[in-house]
Amino acid sequence: xxxxxxxxxxxxxxxxxxxxxxxxxxxxxxxxxxxxxxxxxxxxxxxxxxxxxxxxxxxxxxxxxxxxxxxxxxxxxxxxxxxxxxxxxxxxxxxxxxxxxxxxxxxxxxxxxx
Amino acid sequence: xxxxxxxxxxxxxxxxxxxxxxxxxxxxxxxxxxxxxxxxxxxxxxxxxxxxxxxxxxxxxxxxxxxxxxxxxxxxxxxxxxxxxxxxxxxxxxxxxxxxxxxxxxxxxxxxxxx
Numbered sequence: 586x587x588x589x590x591x592x593x594x595x596x597x598x599x600x601x602x603x604x605x606x607x608x609x610x611x612x613x614x615x616x617x618x619x620x621x622x623x624x625x626x627x628x629x630x631x632x633x634x635x636x637x638x639x640x641x642x643x644x645x646x647x648x649x650x651x652x653x654x655x656x657x658x659x660x661x662x663x664x665x666x667x668x669x670x671x672x673x674x675x676x677x678x679x680x681x682x683x684x685x686x687x688x689x690x691x692x693x694x695x696x697x698x699x
Numbered sequence: 700x701x702x703x704x705x706x707x708x709x710x711x712x713x714x715x716x717x718x719x720x721x722x723x724x725x726x727x728x729x730x731x732x733x734x735x736x737x738x739x740x741x742x743x744x745x746x747x748x749x750x751x752x753x754x755x756x757x758x759x760x761x762x763x764x765x766x767x768x769x770x771x772x773x774x775x776x777x778x779x780x781x782x783x784x785x786x787x788x789x790x791x792x793x794x795x796x797x798x799x800x801x802x803x804x805x806x807x808x809x810x811x812x813x814x
Contacts (some may be wrong), residue, residue: 619799673742686800692743
């Protein structure tokens with residue numbers, strides 16, 4: 586069974602540009618969530634989608650957005666990139682629909698903003 | 700408010716030694732879930748265990764064991780007879796009894812197993 590797949594794995598962007606990251610959840614999983622990991626702040630929750638609806642959102646500016654498609658695949662977008670957006674972005678998936686799901690993570694997308 | 704504290708930022712032990720990673724959590728919910736994840740250098744968070752707040756049984760899985768104590772709000776993780784491949788960053792995490800999958804992570808403990 587394939588795990589959570591994230592693309593691209595590595596990318597370099599220039600300040601002011603925008604970026605779109607993609608996530609394919611484990612087959613059958615309907616919940617997808619996104620996390621940002623930086624050395625200073627650690628792992629922080631960005632948002633979570635279930636059945637194409639955003640269920641929860643972390644404390645990030647509106648430059649960070651996401652969406653989920655009918656096949657449960659998800660994308661997150663960061664506009665007007667800042668140097669501080671350099672991070673590992675992790676996508677996670679679960680069956681969703683009830684509390685205490687086991688949540689599985691992908692390998693992440695390493696974003697460097699220069 | 701929820702919070703997960705991993706007081707040990709970095710630990711080094713010699714191979715074959717036992718090592719315990721500490722985790723203390725805070726939550727006002729009576730129903731919650733605790734997790735441990737391992738992050739090797741590749742970046743992927745590897746799921747190790749999930750426990751719910753109603754199940755305080757300690758668990759052993761091979762060389763791994765977990766000690767959950769609600770009285771002290773702790774969920775410690777022990778690796779017995781450590782191996783070099785155990786070197787990684789280990790995260791303790793908390794999820795409250797909501798329908799969404801928001802997880803609060805600790806800062807992680809970087810574990811070095813020296814040959």
